[in-house]
Amino acid sequence: MKRIAVLAAWSIAPVVVLIAFFIVPVGAMLVQGFWPAGRFDPAGVAEVFTRPRTLRVIGFTVWSAGLTTVITVALGVPSARLLYGTLWPGRRTVAALFLVPFVLPTVVVGVAFRLLLSESGLFGFLGLDGSATAIVLAMVFFNISVVVRIVGIAWENRDPRLAEAAATLGANRLQVFRTVTVPTLAPAVAAAASVVFLFAATAFGVVLTLGGLRYSTVETEIYLLTVTHLDLQGAAALSIVQLLIVVILMVASARVGRSRAPKSRVRVSPRPVHWRDAPAAACLVAAFALIAAPLLALTTRAVRFEGTWSLEYFRRLAAADEDPSIGVSLGEALSTSVRVAIDATLLAVVLGLWIALLVTRRPRTSGERRLLGGIDAMFILPLGVSAVTLGFGFLIALNRPPLDFRDSGLLVPIAQALVALPLVVRTLTPVLRGIDERLREAATSLGASPRQVIATIDLPRVGRPLVAAAGFAFAVSMGEFGATSFIARADSPTLPLLIYRLIGRPGEGHLAMAAAAALVLALVIMVVVVVTDRAHERGVVQW
Amino acid sequence: MVNRVSAEVEVANLSVNFGTKRAVRDVNLTVEPGQVTAVLGPSGCGKSTLLRTIAGLTEPSEGMVLVNGADQRGVPAHRRGSVLLFQDGQLFDHRSVAENVGYALKIRRVPREQAGQRVAELLELVGLGEMADRSPATLSGGERQRIALARALAADPQVLLLDEPLSALDRELRSRLADDLARIVRDAGVTTIVVTHDHDEAFVLADHVALMREGQIVQAGPLAEVWGSPKDEWAAGFLGYDQVLDGAAAQAVTDGVGRSFTAGGRLAARASAFVTDSQGDYSATVTLVRRVSATHVTLDLDCEASLGHVVGVVGRGEQVPHAGDRVQVSIDQAHIAPIG
Numbered sequence: 001m002k003r004i005a006v007l008a009a010w011s012i013a014p015v016v017v018l019i020a021f022f023i024v025p026v027g028a029m030l031v032q033g034f035w036p037a038g039r040f041d042p043a044g045v046a047e048v049f050t051r052p053r054t055l056r057v058i059g060f061t062v063w064s065a066g067l068t069t070v071i072t073v074a075l076g077v078p079s080a081r082l083l084y085g086t087l088w089p090g091r092r093t094v095a096a097l098f099l100v101p102f103v104l105p106t107v108v109v110g111v112a113f114r115l116l117l118s119e120s121g122l123f124g125f126l127g128l129d130g131s132a133t134a135i136v137l138a139m140v141f142f143n144i145s146v147v148v149r150i151v152g153i154a155w156e157n158r159d160p161r162l163a164e165a166a167a168t169l170g171a172n173r174l175q176v177f178r179t180v181t182v183p184t185l186a187p188a189v190a191a192a193a194s195v196v197f198l199f200a201a202t203a204f205g206v207v208l209t210l211g212g213l214r215y216s217t218v219e220t221e222i223y224l225l226t227v228t229h230l231d232l233q234g235a236a237a238l239s240i241v242q243l244l245i246v247v248i249l250m251v252a253s254a255r256v257g258r259s260r261a262p263k264s265r266v267r268v269s270p271r272p273v274h275w276r277d278a279p280a281a282a283c284l285v286a287a288f289a290l291i292a293a294p295l296l297a298l299t300t301r302a303v304r305f306e307g308t309w310s311l312e313y314f315r316r317l318a319a320a321d322e323d324p325s326i327g328v329s330l331g332e333a334l335s336t337s338v339r340v341a342i343d344a345t346l347l348a349v350v351l352g353l354w355i356a357l358l359v360t361r362r363p364r365t366s367g368e369r370r371l372l373g374g375i376d377a378m379f380i381l382p383l384g385v386s387a388v389t390l391g392f393g394f395l396i397a398l399n400r401p402p403l404d405f406r407d408s409g410l411l412v413p414i415a416q417a418l419v420a421l422p423l424v425v426r427t428l429t430p431v432l433r434g435i436d437e438r439l440r441e442a443a444t445s446l447g448a449s450p451r452q453v454i455a456t457i458d459l460p461r462v463g464r465p466l467v468a469a470a471g472f473a474f475a476v477s478m479g480e481f482g483a484t485s486f487i488a489r490a491d492s493p494t495l496p497l498l499i500y501r502l503i504g505r506p507g508e509g510h511l512a513m514a515a516a517a518a519l520v521l522a523l524v525i526m527v528v529v530v531v532t533d534r535a536h537e538r539g540v541v542q543w
Numbered sequence: 544m545v546n547r548v549s550a551e552v553e554v555a556n557l558s559v560n561f562g563t564k565r566a567v568r569d570v571n572l573t574v575e576p577g578q579v580t581a582v583l584g585p586s587g588c589g590k591s592t593l594l595r596t597i598a599g600l601t602e603p604s605e606g607m608v609l610v611n612g613a614d615q616r617g618v619p620a621h622r623r624g625s626v627l628l629f630q631d632g633q634l635f636d637h638r639s640v641a642e643n644v645g646y647a648l649k650i651r652r653v654p655r656e657q658a659g660q661r662v663a664e665l666l667e668l669v670g671l672g673e674m675a676d677r678s679p680a681t682l683s684g685g686e687r688q689r690i691a692l693a694r695a696l697a698a699d700p701q702v703l704l705l706d707e708p709l710s711a712l713d714r715e716l717r718s719r720l721a722d723d724l725a726r727i728v729r730d731a732g733v734t735t736i737v738v739t740h741d742h743d744e745a746f747v748l749a750d751h752v753a754l755m756r757e758g759q760i761v762q763a764g765p766l767a768e769v770w771g772s773p774k775d776e777w778a779a780g781f782l783g784y785d786q787v788l789d790g791a792a793a794q795a796v797t798d799g800v801g802r803s804f805t806a807g808g809r810l811a812a813r814a815s816a817f818v819t820d821s822q823g824d825y826s827a828t829v830t831l832v833r834r835v836s837a838t839h840v841t842l843d844l845d846c847e848a849s850l851g852h853v854v855g856v857v858g859r860g861e862q863v864p865h866a867g868d869r870v871q872v873s874i875d876q877a878h879i880a881p882i883g
Contacts, residue, residue: 002617003619263640364602365600365602396791400750436633437636438629438633439633440593440636441598441600441620441627441629441633442627442629442633442637443646444599444600444620444705445598445600445621445625445626445627445698446621446626446646446647446650446694446695446697446698447621447622447626447650447651447698448621448646448650449619449621449650450621452621452650455644456635456650457635460637461637
């Protein structure tokens, strides 16, 4: 069989999965919007854009994402330089703490910020509860780790000889900074900024928990329109806006990312701190405070009851199934979450590895190049479509034959796996692309079939990243809220859904219970991520 | 050593295009069973592409490769029985040296004991018997290349394809490994095509040579034949001739050595064709003394009569002259070849 036919055959399974669980549901949602009552009515969708509220929502989305990006970069870049470029006691611990927000579920962050800013909270006097500022701060909290990570690694891998060369050519400190440092870091900063804007523009859980009904982004508006107003035309219109924003950003970030400089082989050793670093240190302290304060507020609220340390709220959570307005205990919700997350992780890892292996085969003809390029592009799609759109699409498309998954326990895991899938693919493909193609050719030439090449060349190198990717997929799945909120069955909610339910109940007691549940969720996720990341770094897992 | 019967390789009207770039253009080449052929050409001339196409790693745009008369189109690379040895070995660093060498045997599910024995044999053959359990990452460049060769031979190839096997190595290591490589390849009796840009490497390894330029074969044949009559000026230059003589100078040389080269033809000459010699027939003025290496000096000579300007060397037992000195020069016809 011709190679292209083999590659095409291996593409069938992932493409079928994508069509059934992504294109069909999302398409169904769009169809409902454009063909209300079975008649094509694009005017109805166009009309959505004339509503003042729609424009306000789009405006708020762009404004909040833009502001978030500016603040995150302003705080994150100096912090990254200090964390990854200078030598001081405790910097590793602080650097590790900076990575925590990235894996925290949105609802956990939402609860933490509500606690911090609510009237009885530490910063309640600021009166920021339910304000746009609170939303932006929470999104900065989330994304600062993205900037610190991307810029920090670029900073660590920079070639110090360039700056040295400039200095020997007579450039002073400021000139070196302007002519060497800025151009070398610019691509990493631009890449980080575009990722942050993307995350901020598609944020859901944070906005929903903090903004309530006053502030709405495109993503939460889609949710409100479908769930509370049953306005599918409005939701479809906004879904298209969302898709456009994301596609433009992803194309832009891919452009920026590609121009990144090659990794230097010369290791840069961190230098001691200097008084010149004071402004950067101020940024670091501010960023640190922004990360630590909500986590602290969350933790203390969860374990303090009537002025003393107590596990009262955990006790109440454990018995919450007796309260009909909550209807589920912490244990039940946690076990649902873990079961679903395990299934979702398995699906995401198997499918992600499959796709990563497929798209990293070197095309030998232009036909093969088109096929593999197409597959590669196709599986970035799930990143671009709002989780809410996906969840709602599941709800309306997968409830009738031939795709009747209503009562299947797999619906939620499948949705979460699709949300986690791009992450898995994006973790694995760079590793696989990093393998010298001539190694595979050497194996082929020695008589190894394509399958044997994968088994003996690709898989041994992808083992550790795969464990890390599985850890992240698990974290994403445990915390997934947008899609899950549509399709999880009311009698067996996941932990994030339980938290959201608790926030919606009146009374400080319920908010404290939400904090306790959020703490449990955060701890489970952090343990999993730390363990898998360790395995990744230390090589516990050997293939 | 048990070997598959060596194969005849025929490249017929082969072209390879990359987009609009024509890397290989209508190449025809036959390599007899057991023969070692060097494809010699400058970098970027398409010789590596030619080799990869024979290996099945690159698809031909036109034409075909035949092994023992069988069309190889549609035969995947891993079933071709031809093994490509890369410039830098491409050892699998996550496997030990012995596992690298035994790779092809493991792929074919050869029983462990038998495979182990064969691996030990091959490691002995390349002189690295004690390295079996080492990691390839700890080996030197020359050792890596030896292991890569052993690994290729373990696959029991019908055709061995060597892509610049020595060019990544230091000068000194290169000549030592070249001798070993030549011996091992000849002993194995396997049809071999070696691609190189270094004519010395070609001479040590091969018995046949094909000169390649801009995707085309310029000249091919037994080594001595190609060496003895380069087809054109470019071929002469690439084969290591230092100068081309034509017109009166060529005539003067022809007359001087009393050997009839093709009348009126041009001649290719190495520097060693013109040797300072106090008994020599020609008088010349040294215009430049060029120290090429610690032991080797070339001279720019302005000769009397029609010979004109030539590059020469210092004869055995002769003093190294200074610029401006008058010297006598004799001609060594063994280092002169007619062009065309």
